[in-house]
Amino acid sequence: MKAQKLVKIASATVLTLGVIALTGRLSAPPSVQAQDNHRGNHRDDGDASLVRIGFEIAPVPLNLEGKDPWKVGLGSFLVNAVGDCNGCHTGGGPPNFNYAAGGNPYFGQPTKTDPNTYLEGGTDFGPAVPPVPGVYPPPDYWLASGPYVGPDIITRNLTPDKTGRAEGGRTLEQFKEILRHGTDFDKIHLTCSEPPSDPTTATCLPPPVDGNLLQVMPWPGFHSMTDHQIEAIYEYLSAIPCIDNTTSTPPRGAPNELRNDCGVGQAVGADSSSEAPHRARRE
Numbered sequence: 001m002k003a004q005k006l007v008k009i010a011s012a013t014v015l016t017l018g019v020i021a022l023t024g025r026l027s028a029p030p031s032v033q034a035q036d037n038h039r040g041n042h043r044d045d046g047d048a049s050l051v052r053i054g055f056e057i058a059p060v061p062l063n064l065e066g067k068d069p070w071k072v073g074l075g076s077f078l079v080n081a082v083g084d085c086n087g088c089h090t091g092g093g094p095p096n097f098n099y100a101a102g103g104n105p106y107f108g109q110p111t112k113t114d115p116n117t118y119l120e121g122g123t124d125f126g127p128a129v130p131p132v133p134g135v136y137p138p139p140d141y142w143l144a145s146g147p148y149v150g151p152d153i154i155t156r157n158l159t160p161d162k163t164g165r166a167e168g169g170r171t172l173e174q175f176k177e178i179l180r181h182g183t184d185f186d187k188i189h190l191t192c193s194e195p196p197s198d199p200t201t202a203t204c205l206p207p208p209v210d211g212n213l214l215q216v217m218p219w220p221g222f223h224s225m226t227d228h229q230i231e232a233i234y235e236y237l238s239a240i241p242c243i244d245n246t247t248s249t250p251p252r253g254a255p256n257e258l259r260n261d262c263g264v265g266q267a268v269g270a271d272s273s274s275e276a277p278h279r280a281r282r283e
């Protein structure tokens with residue numbers, strides 16, 4: 001009994017010391033440091049170093065007003081170091097895609113993410129399933145004009161809108177549903193009930209693809225994240241600058257999918273006086 005107690009005290013001390021050590025190294029906002037010793041409220045003190053790295057690697061200015069800095073930092077870590085969300089949700093194209101000119105690591109250059117296209121959506125992944133003769137699409141979808149495989153799958157704009165909420169004003173509940181189950185609330189490519197008469201304008205996806213679900217998006221993996229992690233991602237996505245993308249080609253049948261109302265003349269980013277791209281850049 002006594003020994004157990006001692007072990008408990010010893011481990012508590014080690015934990016506390018560890019937290020103090022990490023607190024000392026946190027460079028990002030003072031409020032993060034203040035909250036670092038805070039227990040409960042889903043915070044895991046083991047995340048402290050991830051929060052710090054998150055602030056270090058965020059490629060855009062962050063608006064922390066009214067936000068939980070701990071979640072923002074952790075969210076940045078998950079989005080930028082783990083989830084590679086911008087690898088797919090960038091609005092950038094060749095040759096540098098999500099990287100800035102001169103900052104393309106695949107060219108041996110020092111990595112720099114392009115803040116102008118950060119998470120604005122628009123990357124085109126082609127059809128959900130490319131045609132495979134005899135396998136996909138079903139026989140009756142091989143039309144005179146060729147196989148009908150549905151519209152291209154294109155990433156969406158994940159930046160906040162004028163409401164300040166993440167992902168174009170999406171609620172946290174919907175966001176969780178998307179990351180866990182791939183629900184497409186916009187329903188922009190439902191499953192075809194029959195082969196389309198005009199394959200050039202049709203937006204449905206041939207069975208067995210379930211058009212209610214987001215394609216390509218790695219939600220089957222994101223499914224296993226904790227509530228706290230998904231909330232952190234949501235908080236981070238509400239702290240990044242709004243981008244109103246009007247130049248990338250939107251998904252077929254959803255012309256406004258990449259558009260995002262940042263609010264008239266409103267700078268959404270952290271520092272409205274800098275020339276950083278926080279506002280409706282493309283209007």
Ligand code: HEC
Pocket residue numbers: 078079083084085086087088089125153154155156157158167175178184185186213214215216217218222233
């Ligand atoms: C492999 C590429 C890829 C990665 C990585 C990726 N996504 Fe996606 N995501 C997509 C595609 C493609 C779509 C649209 C799918 C469709 O239209 O069927 C999408 C859709 C979404 C949507 C739905 C948007 C809406 O308007 O309903 C959200 C939210 C989202 N992604 C968030 C994320 C987050 C957060 C991350 C990182 C943690 C991430 N994605 C990483 C490809 C990706």
